[in-house]
Amino acid sequence: MHDIPLSCSLPVLLIFLYMTFRRLSSSRMKLPPGPRPVLFLGNALQIPSTSPQFTFTKWLEEYVFQQPMLVLNTLESARDLLHKRSSIYSDRPKFVLLDELMGWHNASTIVQYGPRFRRHRRFIQQTFNQVAINELRAIQEKQISYLLQDIIDKPEQTDDHLQRFSAGIIMKVTYGADVKSINDPLVQIAHRAELLTIESGTPSATLVDYIPALKYLPTWARKAALVKEAVDAMFNVPYEIVKSQMISGVVSPCMTSRLMATCSPAGVNSLSSEDEEDIKRVVGTMHAVFSQTQCVLSTFILAMVLHPQVFNKAQAEMNGVIAIDRLPNFEDRDSLPYLESVIKEVCRWNVPVPLGLPHRLMDDDVYRDYHIPKGTTVVSNYFSSEVQLPAILQNCSQPQLFRPERYLEDPHLLDPREVIFGFGRRRCPGRHFADRNVWLVAASLVCSTIIGKAKDDAGREITPEARFLDGFVRHPAEFPYSIKFRPEKMSALSNWNDALET
Numbered sequence: 001m002h003d004i005p006l007s008c009s010l011p012v013l014l015i016f017l018y019m020t021f022r023r024l025s026s027s028r029m030k031l032p033p034g035p036r037p038v039l040f041l042g043n044a045l046q047i048p049s050t051s052p053q054f055t056f057t058k059w060l061e062e063y064v065f066q067q068p069m070l071v072l073n074t075l076e077s078a079r080d081l082l083h084k085r086s087s088i089y090s091d092r093p094k095f096v097l098l099d100e101l102m103g104w105h106n107a108s109t110i111v112q113y114g115p116r117f118r119r120h121r122r123f124i125q126q127t128f129n130q131v132a133i134n135e136l137r138a139i140q141e142k143q144i145s146y147l148l149q150d151i152i153d154k155p156e157q158t159d160d161h162l163q164r165f166s167a168g169i170i171m172k173v174t175y176g177a178d179v180k181s182i183n184d185p186l187v188q189i190a191h192r193a194e195l196l197t198i199e200s201g202t203p204s205a206t207l208v209d210y211i212p213a214l215k216y217l218p219t220w221a222r223k224a225a226l227v228k229e230a231v232d233a234m235f236n237v238p239y240e241i242v243k244s245q246m247i248s249g250v251v252s253p254c255m256t257s258r259l260m261a262t263c264s265p266a267g268v269n270s271l272s273s274e275d276e277e278d279i280k281r282v283v284g285t286m287h288a289v290f291s292q293t294q295c296v297l298s299t300f301i302l303a304m305v306l307h308p309q310v311f312n313k314a315q316a317e318m319n320g321v322i323a324i325d326r327l328p329n330f331e332d333r334d335s336l337p338y339l340e341s342v343i344k345e346v347c348r349w350n351v352p353v354p355l356g357l358p359h360r361l362m363d364d365d366v367y368r369d370y371h372i373p374k375g376t377t378v379v380s381n382y383f384s385s386e387v388q389l390p391a392i393l394q395n396c397s398q399p400q401l402f403r404p405e406r407y408l409e410d411p412h413l414l415d416p417r418e419v420i421f422g423f424g425r426r427r428c429p430g431r432h433f434a435d436r437n438v439w440l441v442a443a444s445l446v447c448s449t450i451i452g453k454a455k456d457d458a459g460r461e462i463t464p465e466a467r468f469l470d471g472f473v474r475h476p477a478e479f480p481y482s483i484k485f486r487p488e489k490m491s492a493l494s495n496w497n498d499a500l501e502t
């Protein structure tokens with residue numbers, strides 16, 4: 001199994017880990033090579049719970065593939081399996097930690113493939129499909145107005161303002177709630193659930209996911225109970241608020257109220273428990289995934305601080321297109337190709353979810369002469385910056401450089417947004433909305449602010465380190481920077497506000 005030469009592995013670029021020996025002997029076709037498993041534990045101890053993509057990429061040096069976790073390191077293999085064969089690659093593995101212990105059961109991100117999965121996707125599509133998101137434009141534009149005003153008032157708290165921007169949008173869309181500050185109780189509830197979950201490690205890469213019996217150990221149980229309490233509150237508290245508003249007849253139109261009305265035209269009291277569970281889980285999941293937008297925005301700012309020539313070039317393009325008395329809107333997007341390439345480069349430079357979410361193979365399969373057994377967990381390795389080895393988004397010249405120009409020089413270069421939202425039937429259903437949020441914030445900041453390096457007490461510029469936090473979402477570590485609203489853009493902001501009121 002381990003004597004297949006590396007040269008055979010590179011065209012395929014898959015690493016396959018095996019957890020059981022039974023399957024190896026039962027299959028007559030070769031399994032893809034991988035690291036040597038430890039008896040009973042297989043490879044579980046070799047997968048770190050933080051940043052496992054680096055380990056996966058390192059294994060690529062040594063092995064071709066085995067069983068039953070398959071890591072896809074090329075676009076071709078990800079498309080061939082997750083997209084073209086999505087009818088058998090669209091389940092999720094059982095996440096013992098998240099699902100059974102931490103209260104994430106039936107969340108749309110991990111719900112098992114089948115009727116409930118299809119219902120969740122239908123619910124989400126009603127609000128977030130490419131046409132429906134046009135109706136959310138007013139909410140986005142209002143939040144941009146708040147964001148810029150916050151930056152004028154307290155530029156040093158821009159990280160908080162960006163967080164409020166993301167939370168403000170999703171709370172309004174899902175529960176009709178107006179969020180004025182990140183200290184809003186509903187935001188805090190969601191934030192706590194997310195934080196505690198992220199701290200617990202990457203889904204499908206923690207030991208208890210491979211050895212479910214560990215869940216009975218008091219240390220696991222105690223830790224998980226704390227997270228579960230926070231997660232339950234995130235799903236239940238805002239839902240119950242909207243429900244009581246529906247009962248009293250005073251409710252802002254929102255995703256929750258619309259789903260309640262669709263499922264039970266006779267009123268909320270007639271909702272079945274299954275309807276309630278599905279609505280609650282779908283809508284609550286939207287909060288959990290929204291921090292990924294936040295991650296892209298922070299990465300954008302970090303990139304602008306580290307590469308002032310890129311920021312200046314994007315601003316020069318903006319100044320040539322947008323008159324001094326206005327701010328950019330979605331109609332301007334096609335006229336700002338350099339900004340578009342900056343956003344692509346930000347998404348390539350730091351992929352928000354470097355391993356996507358794992359898929360589970362529902363039937364035995366054969367790919368390039370390799371047997372892939374039913375039940376295999378399949379992960380896409382989008383990105384590995386530290387190790388210069390193939391990963392889907394490293395397949396370009398000088399991948400270590402931040403160079404948006406690459407996209408203008410080669411129009412055929414892969415747009416990272418084709419990749420970072422996943423593949424096949426589980427592809428991110430919020431991608432169009434996320435993309436518009438990222439664009440609107442990036443365009444508004446490039447147009448109306450100056451982003452640069454912070455200075456120390458002696459007036460010297462501080463160049464931050466590009467450091468990213470471990471975890472399922474790869475947020476940049478906190479970094480110093482300076483941001484100032486351009487005074488000459490004040491009239492543009494007041495015109496924007498006037499337009500919102502008419």
Ligand code: HEM
Nearest residue numbers: 108109289292293352356357420421422423426428430434
């Ligand atoms: C830049 C921001 C975002 C990124 C990078 C991102 C990325 C991803 C990725 C990689 C997946 C897994 C896809 C797969 O399994 O192949 C996913 C799933 C998902 N995303 Fe996003 N996402 C973002 C924003 C959003 C937003 C704003 C929403 C909702 C409004 C959303 C809703 C979801 C849901 C519900 C799933 C689970 C889909 C399923 O399992 O069927 N995402 N996302």
